[in-house]
Amino acid sequence: MENNPVNHNTDHIARLYTVPKNIQQELFQYGGLPRIFIKQVTTFQECAILIRQPAIEIMSYLSQTDHTRPVNKYVLYGKFGTGKSIILSHILHYAFMQNYLLVHVYWGAHWFKDMKEVATSVFSPGCMDLPINAGMWLRQFKTQNSKLLSQLDLKVTKDYVWNQRETTSQGTPILEIIDFGINRMKYACGVVDALIKEIKLASTAGKCKTMVMIDGFNAFTANHTRIFDDNKMMVLPKQVSLAIPFLNITKDDWCNGAIVLSVDEKANKERRDSYLPRYLLGKEGFEHLDPFVPIEVDDYNPAEFDSMIEYYKDRKWIRNITPSGQRELELVTNKNPLVLMDHCKFL
Numbered sequence: 037m038e039n040n041p042v043n044h045n046t047d048h049i050a051r052l053y054t055v056p057k058n059i060q061q062e063l064f065q066y067g068g069l070p071r072i073f074i075k076q077v078t079t080f081q082e083c084a085i086l087i088r089q090p091a092i093e094i095m096s097y098l099s100q101t102d103h104t105r106p107v108n109k110y111v112l113y114g115k116f117g118t119g120k121s122i123i124l125s126h127i128l129h130y131a132f133m134q135n136y137l138l139v140h141v142y143w144g145a146h147w148f149k150d151m152k153e154v155a156t157s158v159f160s161p162g163c164m165d166l167p168i169n170a171g172m173w174l175r176q177f178k179t180q181n182s183k184l185l186s187q188l189d190l191k192v193t194k195d196y197v198w199n200q201r202e203t204t205s206q207g208t209p210i211l212e213i214i215d216f217g218i219n220r221m222k223y224a225c226g227v228v229d230a231l232i233k234e235i236k237l238a239s240t241a242g243k244c245k246t247m248v249m250i251d252g253f254n255a256f257t258a259n260h261t262r263i264f265d266d267n268k269m270m271v272l273p274k275q276v277s278l279a280i281p282f283l284n285i286t287k288d289d290w291c292n293g294a295i296v297l298s299v300d301e302k303a304n305k306e307r308r309d310s311y312l313p314r315y316l317l318g319k320e321g322f323e324h325l326d327p328f329v330p331i332e333v334d335d336y337n338p339a340e341f342d343s344m345i346e347y348y349k350d351r352k353w354i355r356n357i358t359p360s361g362q363r364e365l366e367l368v369t370n371k372n373p374l375v376l377m378d379h380c381k382f383l
Contacts, residue, residue, distance in 0.1 A: 041130040044095065048087045050339040052347055055083040055129055063128055066176040067142040068251075070121050072377055079382065080351050086340060088119065090331050091126040097329070098130070098294055103245060106288040109325055111253075112298040113313050114333035117374025120298040121251050123333060127296055128249055136247035136293070137188075137235060138180045139285060141173070144255035145303045148273055149262050156266060159226045163277040164263055170224035170278050174217045177231070185211055190238050196230050198223045210234060225277040232281035239292040246293035248285050252303030254313075256283055257321025260306050286325065297325070336371040344373075348380055 038044060039053050055063075060083045069077065077083045094110050101108060112120045121142075131138060152168035178185070190210040197203045198220070204213050210231070217227030239246045250256075256273050263271040273279045286295055299316040301308045307316055313330055314322050336344065345362055348354040357365075369375040 040133060041091075041095065041126060042133045044087055044092060044130075046089075046092055049089055049092060050087070050337070050343045052084045052086050052343060055085060055125075057083075059129065059132065062182070063132060063138075063180055064125070065179055066172065068121075068125055068128065068140065070374075072374070072381065073122065075381065076377065080353075084347065085122060085126050085129075086119075086343060087126070088123055088333075088340065090333050091123045091130075093331060094127055094296060095130050098127075098134075101294060103292045106291055107248075107293045107295050109286070109288065109295040109297065109328035111313050111325065111328045111330050112296070112333050113300075113311055113316070113330060115311050115335070115372075116301050117372050118333045118335055119373040120300065120333050122373070124249055124251050124296065124298060128247070131247035131249070131294075132180070135184060135245070137184055137239075137244045138177070139232070139235065139246060139248045139282075140176070140180060141250040141282060143303075144250055144252040144282075147276065147278055148255055148258070148260075151263060154263055155222075157225065157277045158223060159229070160277045160280065163275050163280070164265055164271050165225045166263075166276065166278045167221040167224050170228050171218055171221040173278070174214050174224060174227060174231070178211070178214050178218070184244070185214075188238075188244050190234070190243060192230070192234055193237055196226075198226065204230075228278060229281045232285050236285060236290040240290045242292055244292070248282075248293065248295040248297075250282060250286070250297050252300045253286070253297040253325075254299040254307070254316040254318075254321060255303040257317050257324065258304040258306060259318070260304075283324070295328075297328075336373055336376070338371075341366060341371045341376070344376060354380060 090112060114120060147166055147169050151166045155165045155167055157163040157165045192204060192206060192208050192213055195203060195206050213227055217224040235246055238244050256279055258273060261271055261273060263276060265271050299313050301311055304316060369379055
């Protein structure tokens with residue numbers, strides 16, 4: 037089977053491919069694969085991803101993109117558990133192999149729900165900082181792009197003053213500002229903001245091409261977080277300094293890149309009655325992304341379902357299943373990827 041996603045096309049749909057261990061470590065060391073899927077990866081000692089139509093569709097669009105035009109936006113949507121996160125992982129692997137600089141947020145809602153530490157913003161008045169989360173994201177960015185950053189030789193385009201003694205001068209390598217943010221987490225949110233602005237400038241100048249990927253983007257446009265300011269008032273995502281750069285880079289005021297997002301019912305506590313983008317994003321969020329290409333992710337079709345069952349059989353995970361047993365599994369799970377994985381997980 038072809039393990040390089042650059043070569044994947046419609047002929048490969050409903051077949052599984054394996055992400056090499058070293059690439060899996062670089063891309064998903066800090067997150068990006070659903071928890072239940074990680075358990076399967078650990079059990080089978082390989083990261084096998086099913087090649088599906090939405091991934092092939094987006095990859096074909098990316099291969100035909102005119103990078104001199106403003107960035108195109110692609111939004112995956114669908115019922116919970118249809119496999120949007122795994123499809124994003126497939127596209128992330130494709131972007132990695134195509135030498136895109138990766139700006140990847142593996143689950144947007146984490147920052148607004150499971151934040152590590154909250155502090156009054158150092159650089160953005162009226163906003164709140166998430167210094168530890170920002171430092172962790174910088175570490176993820178550095179790991180995912182380590183090879184590319186050493187080749188591109190990107191430098192900052194202006195001076196950044198962090199305090200009376202610490203500044204980053206114009207012409208400093210991008211890696212140095214990233215390391216500063218990792219080591220001095222108090223300033224990590226400011227570093228993320230500076231880094232995202234520099235990436236937009238570098239992409240537009242043709243120094244690199246950039247892939248922005250955010251799973252559960254509608255968390256950034258929600259009306260609810262678990263973050264409170266000093267007056268015990270709830271803070272909206274647009275008042276969180278770590279979120280602002282990612283709202284900035286999902287605008288279409290730059291070129292030489294692509295934006296691939298997903299919207300999900302679980303990413304926004306307030307909106308769970310529909311999985312459609314207009315509802316999940318809200319009016320403001322929809323207008324922020326518009327225009328974009330919506331791509332629906334559905335449950336498995338019969339060929340995809342059969343491929344997964346054959347994979348489980350091949351791994352001796354399902355044994356001696358009769359055709360009627362397989363049919364029952366199909367009916368019980370309704371061919372939903374998450375429900376199937378849940379029914380076939382270890383006891």
